Amino acid sequence: MSKINSQRKGCKDVFNAFLVTVAKYAGLFEFPMILATYKIPNRLIAFSKAISCKDFNQWVHFYEDDQLFERLWNNPKRYLDILKKYNGVILPDFSLYRDMPFAMQIWNIYRSRAIGHWLQINGVNVIPNIRYGDRRTYRICCDGISKNCIIAVGTHGTLKHAADREIFSEGLDIVIRRLEPSAIVVYGTAPDCIFKQYKDAGIKIVKFCSEYATSHREVV
Numbered sequence: 001m002s003k004i005n006s007q008r009k010g011c012k013d014v015f016n017a018f019l020v021t022v023a024k025y026a027g028l029f030e031f032p033m034i035l036a037t038y039k040i041p042n043r044l045i046a047f048s049k050a051i052s053c054k055d056f057n058q059w060v061h062f063y064e065d066d067q068l069f070e071r072l073w074n075n076p077k078r079y080l081d082i083l084k085k086y087n088g089v090i091l092p093d094f095s096l097y098r099d100m101p102f103a104m105q106i107w108n109i110y111r112s113r114a115i116g117h118w119l120q121i122n123g124v125n126v127i128p129n130i131r132y133g134d135r136r137t138y139r140i141c142c143d144g145i146s147k148n149c150i151i152a153v154g155t156h157g158t159l160k161h162a163a164d165r166e167i168f169s170e171g172l173d174i175v176i177r178r179l180e181p182s183a184i185v186v187y188g189t190a191p192d193c194i195f196k197q198y199k200d201a202g203i204k205i206v207k208f209c210s211e212y213a214t215s216h217r218e219v220v
Contacts (some may be wrong), residue, residue, distance in 0.1 A: 019117065033113075033146075036148070038150060045067065046063070049062050058086060073091075084122070088125030088126060131153075141175065147180050148180050150181060154187045155168065158186075159189065159194075190207040
């Protein structure tokens with residue numbers, strides 16, 4: 001990793017090396033590490049709406065189409081002052097489709113963690129978003145995330161089909177066994193058939209309804 005944190009004179013930083021200048025890395029693919037978070041969101045607002053909103057007493061999320069927040073990766077510095085006004089940020093939910101090449105799935109996990117690390121060192125509260133694609137990502141999706149802290153997952157659009165539910169449930173079980181989170185922020189539905197066992201084990205499940213009711217919070 002001798003070059004990732006350095007910028008060669010006269011070269012444009014096309015892969016945002018500045019985001020990880022002082023980062024520590026974890027795992028085989030060296031994802032930037034995210035410090036533990038223990039704050040629970042009061043309300044959520046999508047990034048695409050947050051950039052023009054004046055109600056800052058809420059957390060920014062990225063559970064929306066990638067095209068709506070790709071601009072954050074393309075120009076992170078442009079949005080830093082805006083994000084700093086909010087209570088915190090749930091890290092970007094770059095898509096991880098099971099039919100994506102593994103390299104692209106790794107890249108999208110990396111991008112979320114790189115932005116998260118940079119936001120943290122700039123004083124923004126962040127909650128790591130745990131996203132996994134195909135089963136190969138199970139073993140890497142937690143790399144760099146602290147144990148016993150708060151994590152977030154998105155269920156919107158992931159539970160409609162049996163195959164999707166199986167992957168989500170299977171992956172979540174691995175994540176929880178590995179990270180032992182104190183609380184899970186869930187964007188979307190949190191059906192008992194998946195989450196009740198974790199609630200019974202003492203993990204706090206904080207559910208936010210998807211887009212049409214993002215101001216509603218239910219602790220189950």
